[in-house]
Amino acid sequence: GAVVSQHPSRVICKSGTSVKIECRSLDFQATTMFWYRQFPKQSLMLMATSNEGSKATYEQGVEKDKFLINHASLTLSTLTVTSAHPEDSSFYICSAGHMETQYFGPGTRLLVL
Amino acid sequence: KNEVEQSPQNLTAQEGEFITINCSYSVGISALHWLQQHPGGGIVSLFMLSSGKKKHGRLIATINIQEKHSSLHITASHPRDSAVYICAAPSSGGGADGLTFGKGTHLIIQP
Numbered sequence: 676g677a678v679v680s681q682h683p684s685r686v687i688c689k690s691g692t693s694v695k696i697e698c699r700s701l702d703f704q705a706t707t708m709f710w711y712r713q714f715p716k717q718s719l720m721l722m723a724t725s726n727e728g729s730k731a732t733y734e735q736g737v738e739k740d741k742f743l744i745n746h747a748s749l750t751l752s753t754l755t756v757t758s759a760h761p762e763d764s765s766f767y768i769c770s771a772g773h774m775e776t777q778y779f780g781p782g783t784r785l786l787v788l
Numbered sequence: 789k790n791e792v793e794q795s796p797q798n799l800t801a802q803e804g805e806f807i808t809i810n811c812s813y814s815v816g817i818s819a820l821h822w823l824q825q826h827p828g829g830g831i832v833s834l835f836m837l838s839s840g841k842k843k844h845g846r847l848i849a850t851i852n853i854q855e856k857h858s859s860l861h862i863t864a865s866h867p868r869d870s871a872v873y874i875c876a877a878p879s880s881g882g883g884a885d886g887l888t889f890g891k892g893t894h895l896i897i898q899p
Binding site: 709711713717718719720721724734766768770775776777778779781782784 | 818819821823829830831832833836874876879885886887888889890891892
């Protein structure tokens with residue numbers, strides 16, 4: 676089956692630093708990838724749609740200058756949390772569209788101190 | 789934008805019981821997803837269905853497109869089935885859309 680990887684799986688950083696999260700489709704090409712986040716005890720929420728070769732589309736309330744998305748190839752999308760603050764601490768998960776379904780990465784748990 | 793409602797939010801049952809989790813959505817969709825999330829956070833896609841019924845092992849998912857309703861059933865439940873089960877539908881209904889998720893059903897199966 677289709678596999679999506681994410682790296683890193685966990686990251687702890689200091690407030691004010693930037694963190695990059697990678698999402699890769701390992702055995703298929705994905706023109707579209709999605710980034711979601713989940714705060715404790717809440718449901719997953721779509722942050723943005725990442726399109727290969729074009730600008731990402733952000734959901735309302737998600738700051739595009741804070742959450743930089745780059746989808747430079749058909750197998751890789753990156754999410755950079757710039758100047759991270761404790762309120763950005765969350766579980767970030769990506770998915771990649773393939774054959775009319777979505778395959779999820781294992782997620783990245785970000786803790787900002 | 790699609791609104792996805794799930795019930796129940798929490799469910800505790802004894803091993804062996806038949807489990808049903810319900811999901812309803814507001815916007816007509818191309819397909820609905822059922823996902824399983826374990827305490828570590830990782831998500832496993834259980835089903836994607838656009839009509840009728842699908843079965844995988846002890847898991848069965850059904851969908852009624854006209855009523856905008858889907859159910860996930862677990863037969864002969866086992867403690868290892870304990871997890872959060874989430875239904876998700878395309879935000880605007882189309883297959884290429886990001887997903888809108890239900891709040892999840894926290895299932896605990898006691899031995």
